Amino acid sequence: MDIGDRIRIVRGENIYEGLLMPSDSSGNIVSIKLDNGYNIGFRKEDVELELLEAGRPFSATMPKIYVEHKEELPNVAILGTGGTVASKIDYMTGAVYPAFSPEELLMLVPELSELANISGKEILSIVSEDIRFDDWKNVARTIFKHVEDGLDGIVVTHGTDTLHYTTAMMSFMLRDIPVPIIFVGAQRSSDRPSSDAAFNLISAVNFSSTDCKEVVLCMHANMNDEYCHVHRGTKVRKFHTSRRDAFASINSMPIARVYGKGQIDFLSNYRKECGGGPALDLDVEEKVAMIKTHPECRDVLSCLIDKGYKGVILEGTGLGHAPSSLHDEIKRGIEEGIFFGMTSQCIHGRVNMNVYRGGRMLKEEGVVPLGDMTSETAWCKLCFALGHHEDLTAVKKFMTTNIAGELSEVSTIDSYNYCR
Amino acid sequence: MDIGDRIRIVRGENIYEGLLMPSDSSGNIVSIKLDNGYNIGFRKEDVELELLEAGRPFSATMPKIYVEHKEELPNVAILGTGGTVASKIDYMTGAVYPAFSPEELLMLVPELSELANISGKEILSIVSEDIRFDDWKNVARTIFKHVEDGLDGIVVTHGTDTLHYTTAMMSFMLRDIPVPIIFVGAQRSSDRPSSDAAFNLISAVNFSSTDCKEVVLCMHANMNDEYCHVHRGTKVRKFHTSRRDAFASINSMPIARVYGKGQIDFLSNYRKECGGGPALDLDVEEKVAMIKTHPECRDVLSCLIDKGYKGVILEGTGLGHAPSSLHDEIKRGIEEGIFFGMTSQCIHGRVNMNVYRGGRMLKEEGVVPLGDMTSETAWCKLCFALGHHEDLTAVKKFMTTNIAGELSEVSTIDSYNYCR
Numbered sequence: 001m002d003i004g005d006r007i008r009i010v011r012g013e014n015i016y017e018g019l020l021m022p023s024d025s026s027g028n029i030v031s032i033k034l035d036n037g038y039n040i041g042f043r044k045e046d047v048e049l050e051l052l053e054a055g056r057p058f059s060a061t062m063p064k065i066y067v068e069h070k071e072e073l074p075n076v077a078i079l080g081t082g083g084t085v086a087s088k089i090d091y092m093t094g095a096v097y098p099a100f101s102p103e104e105l106l107m108l109v110p111e112l113s114e115l116a117n118i119s120g121k122e123i124l125s126i127v128s129e130d131i132r133f134d135d136w137k138n139v140a141r142t143i144f145k146h147v148e149d150g151l152d153g154i155v156v157t158h159g160t161d162t163l164h165y166t167t168a169m170m171s172f173m174l175r176d177i178p179v180p181i182i183f184v185g186a187q188r189s190s191d192r193p194s195s196d197a198a199f200n201l202i203s204a205v206n207f208s209s210t211d212c213k214e215v216v217l218c219m220h221a222n223m224n225d226e227y228c229h230v231h232r233g234t235k236v237r238k239f240h241t242s243r244r245d246a247f248a249s250i251n252s253m254p255i256a257r258v259y260g261k262g263q264i265d266f267l268s269n270y271r272k273e274c275g276g277g278p279a280l281d282l283d284v285e286e287k288v289a290m291i292k293t294h295p296e297c298r299d300v301l302s303c304l305i306d307k308g309y310k311g312v313i314l315e316g317t318g319l320g321h322a323p324s325s326l327h328d329e330i331k332r333g334i335e336e337g338i339f340f341g342m343t344s345q346c347i348h349g350r351v352n353m354n355v356y357r358g359g360r361m362l363k364e365e366g367v368v369p370l371g372d373m374t375s376e377t378a379w380c381k382l383c384f385a386l387g388h389h390e391d392l393t394a395v396k397k398f399m400t401t402n403i404a405g406e407l408s409e410v411s412t413i414d415s416y417n418y419c420r
Numbered sequence: 421m422d423i424g425d426r427i428r429i430v431r432g433e434n435i436y437e438g439l440l441m442p443s444d445s446s447g448n449i450v451s452i453k454l455d456n457g458y459n460i461g462f463r464k465e466d467v468e469l470e471l472l473e474a475g476r477p478f479s480a481t482m483p484k485i486y487v488e489h490k491e492e493l494p495n496v497a498i499l500g501t502g503g504t505v506a507s508k509i510d511y512m513t514g515a516v517y518p519a520f521s522p523e524e525l526l527m528l529v530p531e532l533s534e535l536a537n538i539s540g541k542e543i544l545s546i547v548s549e550d551i552r553f554d555d556w557k558n559v560a561r562t563i564f565k566h567v568e569d570g571l572d573g574i575v576v577t578h579g580t581d582t583l584h585y586t587t588a589m590m591s592f593m594l595r596d597i598p599v600p601i602i603f604v605g606a607q608r609s610s611d612r613p614s615s616d617a618a619f620n621l622i623s624a625v626n627f628s629s630t631d632c633k634e635v636v637l638c639m640h641a642n643m644n645d646e647y648c649h650v651h652r653g654t655k656v657r658k659f660h661t662s663r664r665d666a667f668a669s670i671n672s673m674p675i676a677r678v679y680g681k682g683q684i685d686f687l688s689n690y691r692k693e694c695g696g697g698p699a700l701d702l703d704v705e706e707k708v709a710m711i712k713t714h715p716e717c718r719d720v721l722s723c724l725i726d727k728g729y730k731g732v733i734l735e736g737t738g739l740g741h742a743p744s745s746l747h748d749e750i751k752r753g754i755e756e757g758i759f760f761g762m763t764s765q766c767i768h769g770r771v772n773m774n775v776y777r778g779g780r781m782l783k784e785e786g787v788v789p790l791g792d793m794t795s796e797t798a799w800c801k802l803c804f805a806l807g808h809h810e811d812l813t814a815v816k817k818f819m820t821t822n823i824a825g826e827l828s829e830v831s832t833i834d835s836y837n838y839c840r
Contacts, residue, residue: 028784029780029784039774039775040774041774041780127741127776127777127778128737128738129713129715129736129737129738129741129742129743129744129778130743130744130745130778131715132715132716132743132745133715133716159738160738161737161738161741162714162715162737165714165715238737238738238765238766239766239767239768240766240767240768240769241738241739241740241764241766241768241769241770241771241772242739242769242770242772243768243769246766246769286716289717289719289720290712290714290717291712291720292710292711292712292735292795293549294582294585294710294796294799295549295551295552295553295582295585296552296553296706297709297710299709299723299724299727299729300709300711300720300723300724303719303720303723303724303727304719304720304723307719307723309719315712316549317548317549317581317582317658318548318549318579318580318581318658318661319661319662320661321547321549321581322549323549323550323552324549324550325550325552344661345658346658346659346660346661346666347659347767348659348660348661348663349660349661349662349663349666350661350662351661352661352662354459354460354461355459356547357547358547358549358550360449360461364449375712376714379714
């Protein structure tokens with residue numbers, strides 16, 4: 001049997017039918033996509049298989065279409081990196097189908113041709129938790145090349161797990177880009193009734209016509225197909241494992257609300273003007289760690305110091321505290337030239353290391369409070385900072401300067417969109 | 421000059437007045453509490469000091485009061501561990517004053533005598549980020565002793581930074597306790613106009629008259645002094661660095677709403693009946709780590725395996741994923757007998773390691789998905805599980821069994837109080 005074939009699986013008294021999925025690496029599991037869109041896997045030794053209908057290869061299901069170039073529409077490139085938003089295409093035959101041509105996209109989401117002249121390219125085909133430094137450089141380079149080619153907007157599809165790490169990293173690697181760079185993901189693949197892939201993609205392409213010259217992320221804003229939120233790439237995090245409105249702006253409002261291919265309402269300020277010409281800047285230090293501090297967590301820190309790490313983001317408790325049992329290790333790390341930045345695992349709110357004695361002591365020792373930056377953004381920024389500066393005073397200055405909207409002004413401290 | 425003295429500080433052209441605070445450990449900093457309640461610190465070498473008025477020792481400000489024992493009221497012990505909620509007392513003279521007698525409490529919060537016959541004891545006097553295994557055992561032992569002494573409810577004051585770690589740990593160490601165990605903290609000390617200390621304490625003592633036989637946490641529910649939420653000790657986290665409504669129930673509703681000394685509305689089910697007699701169970705394994713996975717974080721894991729750790733909570737991305745660059749280290753760890761449990765750094769929602777190939781692979785290798793448990797609770801529970809079981813099958817069974825409300829039933833998956 002081939003991937004994409006419709007098969008029947010019998011396990012004891014239970015019978016399941018669906019499309020055969022690619023096997024896992026062990027080869028011991030057989031998985032099918034049920035008609036309700038969910039995947040289910042079985043140990044091969046536990047089941048009997050029966051072929052119901054041979055699948056058609058993906059290319060056979062895809063007629064060639066011709067899309068007219070419209071002068072009045074912006075030219076937008078859709079770049080693919082993998083993830084669920086792309087699997088809306090991949091899983092049409094029940095199989096992973098990595099090709100990602102503009103024609104395929106337009107056939108699946110025909111509304112896109114009303115909004116832009118679409119071109120497309122697949123950069124990577126990975127699940128997002130596997131993204132690494134080389135991938136980020138590859139993505140940044142490809143985006144930059146398309147900007148230089150004169151595109152009016154770039155949309156990048158990306159898995160959601162680490163989407164906010166990538167948008168933060170791109171916010172530092174890509175500087176003064178004169179067009180919107182819009183990342184988009186999906187929580188549910190398109191073969192499920194509740195898929196958000198098409199709506200998110202339409203909203204992202206729609207937003208590419210604006211004058212917002214930032215790296216942003218466009219995702220469902222609530223449980224309906226009503227509108228998406230556009231979040232600043234440095235102020236967003238994945239905040240739910242499965243809901244379609246999984247992403248939230250942290251300590252800030254989203255930039256905009258996009259009603260699919262309809263209206264766009266701006267909710268907060270955004271960057272319309274760029275400084276100098278666009279720049280691509282890929283220098284990052286890779287020996288940077290992030291530690292969520294908690295009672296009895298000293299060993300992790302000791303180890304990172306011993307392994308020659310150059311920077312550590314401490315995701316502290318409360319206003320930016322760490323157990324005093326860590327203080328002497330932090331001191332040792334600082335003496336060895338390691339940069340320590342402090343964020344908070346509370347997520348909401350800003351660190352303030354002046355209120356309590358423990359915070360003051362850490363600050364005196366040299367730990368740098370990082371305002372209301374998210375831990376994930378702080379980690380990306382520190383990789384970037386240490387890729388550019390050896391002198392820790394320069395690193396500190398860079399880390400506490402607002403580079404890409406990652407630090408809110410103190411005056412806006414209470415304006416974040418947080419409630420329960 | 422002595423702590424508590426009213427002094428003037430002159431730094432260049434700026435003049436500050438306030439009560440002299442205890443010095444930091446370096447002795448280089450002089451701190452005062454300003455009249456607006458905020459503390460401010462200066463390097464000694466930068467300032468000149470002037471005594472304005474000698475402070476009075478705390479005992480002089482505190483008349484002895486006599487509180488009548490009322491038969492109709494419950495007998496409640498307030499146990500102190502430190503933190504801001506206690507500092508409402510400590511900072512009355514501008515000084516840290518660690519004594520914590522029932523008379524002092526009642527004078528500061530006289531409403532308590534309407535609600536219960538209060539006794540009190542100070543167990544610890546630490547900032548909560550410094551809490552360690554021995555402290556937790558001490559707290560559990562003291563609570564248990566007071567339960568055995570026949571108290572009708574126990575209220576424990578605690579710093580907020582790690583309050584949710586402690587409530588989770590107590591939920592496992594204290595079993596079948598026949599009275600409410602209510603932890604309470606404060607985000608602002610009582611000498612600030614916006615203090616929440618008294619209101620939280622009153623609400624906590626009020627809740628001690630209920631039949632809720634669980635370890636819970638009572639804190640402000642919104643920005644007003646309107647009501648507190650009572651959160652299950654295993655389902656709560658600190659979710660804001662500074663706001664008074666800093667704590668939120670995660671993937672569940674709070675147990676109750678308490679209007680200060682007034683009405684109590686229950687919002688969800690809670691445990692009214694206990695199984696056997698009360699038990700104190702302090703066996704914990706200390707070599708347990710929690711790692712927030714992110715791109716390029718392999719070194720931390722390698723190190724923990726090398727250091728002989730017995731258990732690791734992986735706070736994965738999305739539905740419970742980790743970079744595939746970690747997989748061989750996880751496999752090595754499992755071969756060496758390490759237990760790996762998976763939670764999600766998304767915080768909201770539950771892990772599901774069946775949806776994507778990476779999750780399925782990790783699960784096949786032996787990583788155990790931990791439903792909708794918070795990472796902090798999962799870490800506490802794993803310390804406890806490994807303190808009781810050597811066999812990893814038994815550990816897995818314990819970790820995936822609902823012991824103290826830490827795992828929600830799947831049927832309630834969408835009922836958590838999450839919005840933005």
